[in-house]
Amino acid sequence: MRSSAHRLDAYLVVLGATSLLAWSVLALDGRILTLPAFCSGRALSLAPLSVSFNLALMLNPPAKLACGWAVMVAAMMSPLLFVPLRHVHDRSFATRRVRAMLLFSTGYVAVWMAAGVGFQPMGLAIRSVVPAPPVGLALAAAIAMLWQVTPAKQWCLNRCHRRPQLAAFGAAADRDAFVFGLISGASCVGACWALMLVPLLVGHGHLLAMIAVTIFVAAERLERPAPLGWSWRGPGKAVRIMAAQARLRLALRPTLAPPPAG
16 A cells, blocks of 8 residues: 555655746747737738638747647646546556556547647637737637536536546457546646637737636636536635635634733
8 A cells, every 4th residue: 555655655756846937938938828919900801711720830830739738738738637647547457557547647638639639720720810919819818608507617627527437357458447537637628728819819918818717617616516506616625725724824823922011
């Protein structure tokens, strides 16, 4: 048991290091995720959409977009992998554990990279039509807030909490780990896609926007699965935990006694 716990701690360190490295790359090279700031919104508004979009692709080659998206996913989503990876770890024999976790991670990352094929052109298309970053940011924020209240958002969040049975032996075990990664990735994309538009369209300050979205996404995962319906979804549980911790600290703080008289 102790050896298993040490291995799990090592995987947690790997996830943390991966996320930290990705954040460091983003901090050192902020241009990696910056979509083009077009010089003339009026000129673009007079040009056909296809011309504006082609110009955006010329300024942002597919290789650059894929690289930036991979770094973005590594930075923001690595912390979310610990819980499902722990499920894979706990449901796999020691001799298969590393392979099962790698297969899960491969499926998860594959879904997010495939999603980037749609996300990045969507961001470029919006920026080509609405070159002013504040307008694009307002549009992305409106889409994200609308998605937060939909039953579909809750359905995706509920799927993110599912921990399926995994086969223990042979090809079935490999298949189950990989499929679990695919399903977890698809559920995560469904839950986060609107929020991910915000860093893509914020323009300057996209790193701060990424940090804010990452904290929001991690906090809302603390909520339990809930019935489908139209309601606001956010990091309420995280806020309650922080408030309780603050009250506890205040209650435990020693009261300063008044100095003795004379």
